[in-house]
Amino acid sequence: MRLLAVVLGGLGLIIVSPVCAQPSSVSQQFEAANEAYAQGQYEDAVGEYRAVLDAGHESAALYHNLGNAFVRLDRTGPAVWAYERGRRLQPRNPRLQHNLEYVRRRAELPRRGGTSSGLAALVVGWSPLLLFSIGVLALCAGGLGAVVRWGTSRAGAWRGPAIRGLIGGGVLLAAIALGTSYVQAQERRAVVVDEGAALRSAPADTAASDSTLRSGTLVKPEAERNGWTRVRLGERTEGWIAPGTLAEI
Structure with a gap:
C-alpha cells in the first residue's frame, strides 16, 4: 500500500492543467x-x-487521474486503458509511464502485442486535425x-519568398496530417477491460x-464480425473476443 500511495501521490500536482481555457462547467466537473x-x-x-x-x-492529466x-477500484484493464490514452497525447509523460509500469507489474501483464513500431512510433501523440x-x-x-501583392504587382504576386513559404508549408503540413491520420488508423491498439476474456477460434460463444x-492485456484489433473482434497478441497468437470486452486506445 505504501508503494501504491507513492505511485498515486502526484495527483495534486496536475489537477488544474486539463481545465485551462475550457468552459466553467467542464472545470467544475473536473x-x-x-x-x-x-x-x-x-x-x-x-x-x-x-x-x-x-x-x-x-x-494527459485527465487520463492520468482517471487511471x-x-x-483504487482495482480495475486493471480500465486503468491501463486510461494511462495508454494519456500516453497517446504525451508519450514521454513520466507520471503516466511510471503508473502504467506499476500496474502492469502488479498484474503480471505481458508486454508484447501493444507497442508501436516504425512510422506509428514516430507519429504517436501527433494530432492530424491540429496539423x-x-x-x-x-x-x-x-x-x-x-491577393494583396496582386494589387500592386500582378507579375510578382506569387514570387515573394514569404508567400511561397506559407503556401508550400501549408501544403506540406496538410499532406503530413493526412499521412499521420492514415498511419494512426492502421496502428490500432486495444485493451482487454473484462476479467478473463476468452480468446475463441471463431466469433461465437460456442467456438473453442x-x-x-x-484484464489489461494489450492486443491489436484486426477485424470485426457481428460485434466480435479478431485480435492479434504478439506475432502468432490470434483469435476472437466477445463484444464489450475491449476498449480501443
Missing part, C-alpha cells in the same frame, strides 16, 4: 472529480472524469498575401477457446 477522489469516492470520481471526456475535452481512480488546421491557416495566409486474456 474539480468535482478531484474532490470525490480526495474523499475516497472513486466510483463518483470515475463518473465525473468520464463526464468531462463525454463533453469532448481530454488531456488513478481505476487503480491540418495549421496547414490550412498557412495556405490562407499565403493566399491572402498573394484456446486461452483466456487477463
Whole structure:
C-alpha cells in the first residue's frame, strides 16, 4: 500500500492543467472529480472524469487521474486503458509511464502485442486535425498575401519568398496530417477491460477457446464480425473476443 500511495501521490500536482481555457462547467466537473477522489469516492470520481471526456475535452492529466481512480477500484484493464490514452497525447509523460509500469507489474501483464513500431512510433501523440488546421491557416495566409501583392504587382504576386513559404508549408503540413491520420488508423491498439476474456477460434460463444486474456492485456484489433473482434497478441497468437470486452486506445 505504501508503494501504491507513492505511485498515486502526484495527483495534486496536475489537477488544474486539463481545465485551462475550457468552459466553467467542464472545470467544475473536473474539480468535482478531484474532490470525490480526495474523499475516497472513486466510483463518483470515475463518473465525473468520464463526464468531462463525454463533453469532448481530454488531456494527459485527465487520463492520468482517471487511471488513478481505476487503480483504487482495482480495475486493471480500465486503468491501463486510461494511462495508454494519456500516453497517446504525451508519450514521454513520466507520471503516466511510471503508473502504467506499476500496474502492469502488479498484474503480471505481458508486454508484447501493444507497442508501436516504425512510422506509428514516430507519429504517436501527433494530432492530424491540429496539423491540418495549421496547414490550412498557412495556405490562407499565403493566399491572402498573394491577393494583396496582386494589387500592386500582378507579375510578382506569387514570387515573394514569404508567400511561397506559407503556401508550400501549408501544403506540406496538410499532406503530413493526412499521412499521420492514415498511419494512426492502421496502428490500432486495444485493451482487454473484462476479467478473463476468452480468446475463441471463431466469433461465437460456442467456438473453442484456446486461452483466456487477463484484464489489461494489450492486443491489436484486426477485424470485426457481428460485434466480435479478431485480435492479434504478439506475432502468432490470434483469435476472437466477445463484444464489450475491449476498449480501443
